Amino acid sequence: xxxxxxxxxxxxxxxxxxxxTILFGILGMIIGTLIAAQMAFPELNYLIGEYGTFSxxxxxxxxxxxxxxxxxxxxxxxxxxxQRVLKVSMAESKFLMFIGKLHxxxxxxxxxxxxxxxxxxxxxSKEYAQYExxxxxxxxxxxxxxxxxxxxxxxxxxxxxxxxxMWYYIATFLGVAMLYLFNNMAVPTYFLSGGxxxxxxxxxxxxxxxxxLVQWWYGHNAVAFGFTVPxxxxxxxxxxxxxxxxxxxxxxxxxxxxxxxxxxxxxxSHHLLYSxxxxxxxxxxxxxxxxxxxxxxxxxxxxxxxxxxxxxxxxENPLIKFMVLASTFYMLSTLEGPIQAIKSVNAIAHFTxxxxxxxxxGVLGWVxxxxxxxxxxMAPRMFKREIYSKKLLETxxxxxxxxxxxxxxxxxxxxxxxxxxxxxxxEYGNLMYSFIDTVAVLxxxxxxxxxxxxxxxxxxxxxxxxxxxxxxxSRELTEEPQFRSPMA
Amino acid sequence: MFHWLEKNPFFFSVGVFVVIAFAGLIExxxxxxxxxxxxxGLKPYTVLELAGKEVYKKDACIACHSQLIRPFKSETDxxxxxxxxxxxxxxRPFLWGSKRTGPDLHRxxxxxxxxxxxxxxxxxxxxxPQSIMPAYKHQFTNLADIETAYAxxxxxxxxxxxxxxxxxxxxxxxxxxxxxxxxxxxxxxTADMKNQDVKxxxxxxxxxxxxxxxxxxxRLK
Numbered sequence: 001x002x003x004x005x006x007x008x009x010x011x012x013x014x015x016x017x018x019x020x021t022i023l024f025g026i027l028g029m030i031i032g033t034l035i036a037a038q039m040a041f042p043e044l045n046y047l048i049g050e051y052g053t054f055s056x057x058x059x060x061x062x063x064x065x066x067x068x069x070x071x072x073x074x075x076x077x078x079x080x081x082x083q084r085v086l087k088v089s090m091a092e093s094k095f096l097m098f099i100g101k102l103h104x105x106x107x108x109x110x111x112x113x114x115x116x117x118x119x120x121x122x123x124x125s126k127e128y129a130q131y132e133x134x135x136x137x138x139x140x141x142x143x144x145x146x147x148x149x150x151x152x153x154x155x156x157x158x159x160x161x162x163x164x165x166m167w168y169y170i171a172t173f174l175g176v177a178m179l180y181l182f183n184n185m186a187v188p189t190y191f192l193s194g195g196x197x198x199x200x201x202x203x204x205x206x207x208x209x210x211x212x213l214v215q216w217w218y219g220h221n222a223v224a225f226g227f228t229v230p231x232x233x234x235x236x237x238x239x240x241x242x243x244x245x246x247x248x249x250x251x252x253x254x255x256x257x258x259x260x261x262x263x264x265x266x267x268x269s270h271h272l273l274y275s276x277x278x279x280x281x282x283x284x285x286x287x288x289x290x291x292x293x294x295x296x297x298x299x300x301x302x303x304x305x306x307x308x309x310x311x312x313x314x315x316e317n318p319l320i321k322f323m324v325l326a327s328t329f330y331m332l333s334t335l336e337g338p339i340q341a342i343k344s345v346n347a348i349a350h351f352t353x354x355x356x357x358x359x360x361x362g363v364l365g366w367v368x369x370x371x372x373x374x375x376x377x378m379a380p381r382m383f384k385r386e387i388y389s390k391k392l393l394e395t396x397x398x399x400x401x402x403x404x405x406x407x408x409x410x411x412x413x414x415x416x417x418x419x420x421x422x423x424x425x426x427e428y429g430n431l432m433y434s435f436i437d438t439v440a441v442l443x444x445x446x447x448x449x450x451x452x453x454x455x456x457x458x459x460x461x462x463x464x465x466x467x468x469x470x471x472x473x474s475r476e477l478t479e480e481p482q483f484r485s486p487m488a
Numbered sequence: 489m490f491h492w493l494e495k496n497p498f499f500f501s502v503g504v505f506v507v508i509a510f511a512g513l514i515e516x517x518x519x520x521x522x523x524x525x526x527x528x529g530l531k532p533y534t535v536l537e538l539a540g541k542e543v544y545k546k547d548a549c550i551a552c553h554s555q556l557i558r559p560f561k562s563e564t565d566x567x568x569x570x571x572x573x574x575x576x577x578x579x580r581p582f583l584w585g586s587k588r589t590g591p592d593l594h595r596x597x598x599x600x601x602x603x604x605x606x607x608x609x610x611x612x613x614x615x616x617p618q619s620i621m622p623a624y625k626h627q628f629t630n631l632a633d634i635e636t637a638y639a640x641x642x643x644x645x646x647x648x649x650x651x652x653x654x655x656x657x658x659x660x661x662x663x664x665x666x667x668x669x670x671x672x673x674x675x676x677x678t679a680d681m682k683n684q685d686v687k688x689x690x691x692x693x694x695x696x697x698x699x700x701x702x703x704x705x706x707r708l709k
Contacts, residue, residue: 045622055548121546197636209575224556265511276573351588423562
């Protein structure tokens with residue numbers, strides 16, 4: 001094929017991952033809303049016997065939204081963006097096409113298997129690394145397959161210079177590979193005890209404080225390389241494409257990329273302030289968390305300035321609205337995180353609901369908004385139909401924005417209230433509140449959070465409906481839209 | 489240099505990897521030998537306690553309970569002595585948790601008893617009326633997996649030199665020989681319990697999850 005001929009990109013793998021993004025998104029958010037409601041109304045714990053308690057469902061929620069929804073979204077956008085920025089079609093290589101499809105099916109079957117094992121109670125009990133070793137093996141296999149896809153496409157590329165989004169996808173691949181491998185190092189007990197007991201069971205290679213260090217080096221940076229790096233990859237592609245604007249500054253993107261890579265990994269120990277890890281590590285975690293504001297805001301500001309002179313698009317195109325709000329929430333949550341990492345603030349914030357509050361303004365406002373905007377941009381180009389309904393998009397936007405605001409405000413109040421009550425003493429220096437007092441007082445905030453879950457879930461169902469309609473029955477397009485996505 | 493890197497994916501990837509791996513090398517490795525040393529007098533978990541720890545993991549108690557007492561007066565007043573690194577030497581994995589929807593449990597064995605746990609796990613509201621914790625009635629019928637717990641003890645003895653006795657061997661015969669000791673320990677727990685079905689099960693040689701969990705809770709001191 002001549003290099004100047006128009007390329008026909010092949011989206012079959014991107015489409016498959018789009019379906020699982022929607023599927024796992026719905027599942028993960030239903031469970032999330034349910035467990036939020038359980039904290040306000042504990043009777044809801046008994047819907048499906050032992051499998052329906054808050055504690056059993058919480059890891060199912062986190063793993064489904066991380067490894068189900070978000071990772072699907074990362075793969076879906078990669079199989080779309082990768083071809084386009086490298087100027088090469090998946091259809092050009094039978095091998096890469098096979099790897100791509102194998103990648104999807106191993107991912108899908110592995111995800112279902114892992115979810116079932118969590119429901120059954122197989123768990124390493126390390127946060128976001130609960131999967132027992134057989135599921136871990138599946139994760140490693142599918143990650144290697146993704147690596148072959150990335151570097152395979154790069155190997156046959158026509159565009160020699162890697163676009164910014166590719167930097168971030170490569171970093172996602174390398175970062176998660178390193179973190180996941182080291183944190184999940186475990187010895188299966190069945191093979192070292194002469195075949196006694198459950199074959200699924202394993203024991204961590206690290207103990208106590210060491211395990212904590214490795215776990216939060218992983219836990220914090222799984223967020224970095226799952227919820228930040230690939231999402232930045234998306235916004236660097238989709239915002240300029242949808243708006244028709246060039247990236248504001250190449251130098252700023254350089255600074256934020258290499259800055260983020262270097263700084264992020266140090267910050268993990270801010271999860272262990274006032275614990276038994278050495279003081280200097282805690283301090284490093286605190287300090288680097290503050291430094292992290294620079295590269296995070298670098299990307300976000302680069303995105304906002306990309307819209308310079310074109311702010312009218314904000315009122316005209318709901319997808320721009322989604323992306324601008326996403327980068328704004330990214331700024332909010334990357335300022336909030338460092339504040340919580342200051343030792344004296346952390347003394348109050350740690351162990352309270354402020355932490356899930358912080359996580360959710362990041363994921364609901366930034367990650368999910370960006371992934372949805374990306375998929376909405378991809379849909380007209382993949383399915384050759386216009387977006388089904390602009391009205392639905394607008395309604396969804398406001399519904400979900402309201403939900404995010406309700407979520408983080410209620411959890412801010414809940415967290416700070418609880419943190420202050422735990423340490424409150426009377427005039428004689430005695431503790432003022434028993435623990436249960438500090439739980440009972442949170443009921444209204446838990447109820448508000450549950451309501452916010454219902455609103456956000458409703459918005460996501462609107463997204464799913466809009467996407468499915470776009471795939472199946474929307475008006476067909478004769479040629480590919482260049483910038484702004486057409487919508488009815 | 490950056491322009492060159494962006495045209496050479498291999499060196500670009502190597503560069504990214506070096507930059508991200510750097511922090512881990514400096515921040516994590518130096519502490520490894522030091523932090524894993526047990527405090528004086530620390531004993532490894534018994535098989536029953538290990539099985540209880542497995543129940544703790546299976547029902548993800550960590551979702552709401554921490555096991556880390558921070559060095560503040562408000563915490564030591566509420567929960568007891570501040571936590572020390574060496575106390576966790578045999579914790580694989582560590583179970584510090586990150587959220588206290590319920591109270592810290594690192595020293596719960598000091599101030600809660602077997603019968604309190606029995607009532608609480610059956611119906612939390614019966615002992616703490618405003619509790620939002622779910623009841624864990626299934627732990628009274630599900631059986632604890634003591635064979636897997638034994639396999640874990642043998643594994644950590646062989647791989648990490650955790651000080652278990654010579655009788656801990658990776659053979660079925662050794663396990664069958666050790667089993668009566670586990671049942672006997674379970675009976676010391678059920679002696680303080682009132683649920684007749686649980687008592688009968690242990691008499692018959694089957695240990696419900698609740699018994700193992702309470703053994704583990706009582707050990708946390």
